[in-house]
Amino acid sequence: MVPTVRSLRQLLLSPAAFFDDHPPASTLPIAAGIVFLFALALVGSVSLLGSLLADAIDATVTMDNPNRPPDPICDAHADDPDSPIGRNCDEPATIERDAGELAREAVHEYLPFALIGPFLLWGVGAVVLYGAGRLSGGTPTFAGSLALAGWAAVPEFFRFGVGLVGIHVALSDVTITDPERAADVVTAAIGPLEPVFLAASVLTLAWQWHLLTGGLTREANIPWGRAAVAVGVPLGLFALLSLP
Template identity: 30%
Template sequence: MPSLPPQLRAFVRPFGTFREWTPSLGVALLLVLVAGGANAYAVAQTADVVGGHVSGTTVVDNPARPPEAICDDDFGEIGSDVDRRCDRPKTIEKKLGPVAADAVSGGVPLALLTPFVTWILVTVVFALLTADGGLRDGEQFEQFVGLLPATAWGVAPATLRYLARPVAVSRLVEEWSYPSDVELLSEAARTVSAGTDSTVFLAVLAATLAWQGYVFAGALRGVRDASRERAVGVAAVLAALAFGFAAVGAVSFPPDAPNEILGLLGVAVGFVAFALARTFVAIDTFFELIGMRGRKNVEPRDWYLWLRRAMGALVMVAGFVLSGGVRYL
């Protein structure tokens, strides 16, 4: 029986595969792109499932009518545009189905980006934990880029749970009692769309995260020559954290505030802080030592550079959580 090609063998025997085979960055990018597309597609399908289950209407203020204070004070002259708009009804009926669907489908762009952010974040953590703390910025970035092709294989198994989410949610909504208030319905729709109330989906989530951790551990050992125990330990911690965030993230971090852009900006800022830690330390030192003698030979210690890079990684994690991306892990 012929052996599997390394592209497939990396999913089932990653420890041996990554030690003798180096994947291309182009194929790695394609894998993550497929995962992102599957995630976005699944969220869009979930929106249709949730919106199709919700029926009925509710009464809301008419957005096309001016505020009551303007109409009561005769702000507009008779026959003016304001006067004509004040003749419109104060309230209108709004269908609840589209409200629920829009609340869920609003997460499609973030779902598309989540596998890419996960890919970068995991690679940053691996580079941080396996590189010498005193590396120059270019050397640290080179090691980061060297890990990217292999860690993409650890992102790919998430595609299975992405595609399982609409199926799980279709079962959940059969017994879902939704509120008639527009704001409460939007929040409830986003919560149920996560699928984490389904025991079966939680099992799929745990299984795929364990698979991802297995592949990540093989990539870390193969590319960075980490010990098997260390690689498995790091990957297991990351998988456990991801499960915790994914299981409770929909409840703890509802994306009902405009935090997505701010959170993704935090991810970008954290990455720059990680990649250019020595440069920023040199700039800080230059300004702090203005007026001091003997400042030409000042060099940061290795542990301090590592700490600065670790702070950048923590900022990336905080930004990802703030963006609400944990809902789409």
């Protein structure tokens, strides 16, 4: 199945009609591709966030020189400069590092989680949808539930885009000269945009509920009302758990 403009409009306005024409299980390859693209986008956003923080920080920090052995080792071999154990003891004990670069490195440590996270949530979402459909008296297939969970990533691109643009705007005029206050400065810069982020999250959840309700109605062969509750309860719990 290759989505057309008409089918994509149908997915947006009437998911039930879309999945009438395209049974969820038959769309599994496309759903998998959506999750894969979202994972790549998330990795790119984490990398970009690291760059934004690095550009906003204009300071250096003093830190231990990782290439120099600890002082006790250097002291113990002070009279034996040729000892391989005491090698590099002539290097300075501390060095100056760009605080922005350190922030970038710290953010980049989350790249593996950004890549794996969407696939883990995809699997969990599929299990939840399958179980919800069964508990509602329906007959969903796991392949169909997996496909629906993948389609649920489509609204996340909207939330992802709003968040990324918002952070870029918030940090564009920020200069951090005290690394110890970096978190407070970033929080203060992003604070005015929190209502926008909240609105984007609410719209994303509403879109996901609309999409998944229509999809589960067709996949599990249950009435719309049952599907709405089956999707709404776990989605609402997930939203509550996601609150800071």
